[in-house]
Amino acid sequence: MKIGVIDYGMGNLFSVEQAIKRLGCEVLISSDQKSLLTCDALILPGVGAFEDAMKKLNDTGLVTFIDKIVAVNKPLLGICLGMQLLFEESEENGYWKGLGIFKGVVKQFSGKDLSGKSYRVPHMGWNDLIFAKSPTWLEQLPTDNFVYFVHSYLATDMDEENLIAYAEYGDMKVPGIVQKGNVTGMQFHPEKSGECGVYLLQQWLRAVAKGVAVS
Amino acid sequence: MLTKRIIPCLDVKEGRVVKGVQFVSLRDAGDPVELAKFYNEQGADELVFLDISASHEGRETMVDVVRKTAAALAIPFTVGGGIRTLDDMKRLLRAGADKVSINSSAINRPELIKEGSDYFGAQCIVVAIDAKWSEEDQTWMVYTHGGRNKTDKKAVDWAKEAVALGAGELLVTSMDQDGEKNGFDLPLTKAIRDAVNVPIIASGGAGKAEDFYEVLHNIDADAALAASIFHYKETSVSEVKASLKQQGVPIR
Incomplete structure (x- = not known):
């Protein structure tokens, strides 16, 4: 099985590539649409700023390409910033339009909860995922729920029905896994999340192979 | 719930792990990748590699260790170690590091923090602060070059400045406690913790499992880092985590 990692010049692709390879898949890192279309599924990675990422996706024609991927029902997994890009808009240093696959707005953690108690930003470290539902690609909920988060922005005002799992931080429910049709997003880094991360990636890849990575 | 992190630190010189007592005498303690695997199995939440190579070749070797x-x-x-430019950061992050830690180079040119933070995001940029109590100044001052050079910066002020420039995390090492194994520097960690809103890693002085409880629970540091007590098996990551868990500290 071949997994394509969309390379649009944002961030660390090496760890994602290695994690997928350790699970026995071939990995193609590319920005070439034709080559990416030959893959069984695609990963949209990303570390950095929302604005830069959307500009690069627009400049390289990848926005239209991703729309096409969604339309043809090819499984797509967005990781970290790659998940945030899937939302309608972001308020990271201004106002930016996202890919609009999920309803919702990406906002900065305020650093204070409603009672005025402060919490640390970025949300950094291991937090446990609480599953609101089980996605189609998951056979069994993981037994070890801890995954590694590192982000200063989170998805808000999303459709509850697309929320698969969240983590509690401050007084917020931080969307951790989202899914709509063939598109899945993970806010944490599954490639850096020890056993649970490996399990989630393995489950998603298994579902891609069986053709059930869509809801 | 977000858990507290236990972080073994591997000092790497020319591709091999070493650890100095108060940064002076060095002893060889093994291969970095093997040690990283060992700590991963023990339940380490994160690792820090501090490259103390003096040569260009040594730093190239570090990129290989990272990969x-x-x-x-x-x-x-x-x-961390020897990172002076945005290009140095790029090489390490592209090789698979999640964060880079800068120390002296940030003191020399604070804009480096902003450049890194703007390019990679604040979450990738750790500013390491080596601090030592100064009787003369009646506060902790920042030191560079492994504690040899005193700067004119107060540790708490520098912490605030670094965060304002875009640091996503601070690694605070007490030069007074480092290597002494008498516990973390609680007043220093608290002073910096209270001054900024980013996660704080406390470092320097861990001697036994109980020391971690004080700094993570009483002072509310987000993470605690240690080297020699783990390397020389005076305690283990799993023992520290089990003891913290038993005392009700949120631990993975």
Whole structure:
């Protein structure tokens, strides 16, 4: 099985590539649409700023390409910033339009909860995922729920029905896994999340192979 | 709930792990990738590699260590030491490091923090602060070059400045406690913790499992880092985590 990692010049692709390879898949890192279309599924990675990422996706024609991927029902997994890009808009240093696959707005953690108690930003470290539902690609909920988060922005005002799992931080429910049709997003880094991360990636890849990575 | 992190630190010189007592005498303690695997199995939440190579070749070797570690392991790690430019950061992050830690180079040119933060995001940029109590100044002052050079910066002020410039995390090492094994520097950690809103890693002075409870629970540091007590098996990551868990500290 071949997994394509969309390379649009944002961030660390090496760890994602290695994690997928350790699970026995071939990995193609590319920005070439034709080559990416030959893959069984695609990963949209990303570390950095929302604005830069959307500009690069627009400049390289990848926005239209991703729309096409969604339309043809090819499984797509967005990781970290790659998940945030899937939302309608972001308020990271201004106002930016996202890919609009999920309803919702990406906002900065305020650093204070409603009672005025402060919490640390970025949300950094291991937090446990609480599953609101089980996605189609998951056979069994993981037994070890801890995954590694590192982000200063989170998805808000999303459709509850697309929320698969969240983590509690401050007084917020931080969307951790989202899914709509063939598109899945993970806010944490599954490639850096020890056993649970490996399990989630393995489950998603298994579902891609069986053709059930869509809801 | 977000858990507290236990972070073994590997001092790497020319591709081999070493650890100095108060940064002076060095002893060889093994291969970095093997040690990283060992700590991963023990339940380490993160790793820090501090490259203390003096040569260009040594730093090239570090990129190789980073790549091998990222290929072998699924836990996050930070690399520090000898990072002076945005290009240095790029090489390490592209090789698979999750964060880079800068120390003297940030003191020399604070804009480096902003450049890194703007390019990679604040979450990738750790500013390491080596602090030592000064009787003369009646506060902790920042030191560079492994504690040899005193700067004119007060540690608390520098912490605030670094965060304002875009640091996503601070690694605070007490030069008074480092290597002494008498416990973390609680007043220093608290002073910096209270001054900023980013996560704080406390470092320097861990001697036994109980020391971690004080700094993580009483002072509310987000993470605690240690080297020699883990390397020389005076305690283990799993023992520290089990003891913290028993005392009700949120631990993975």
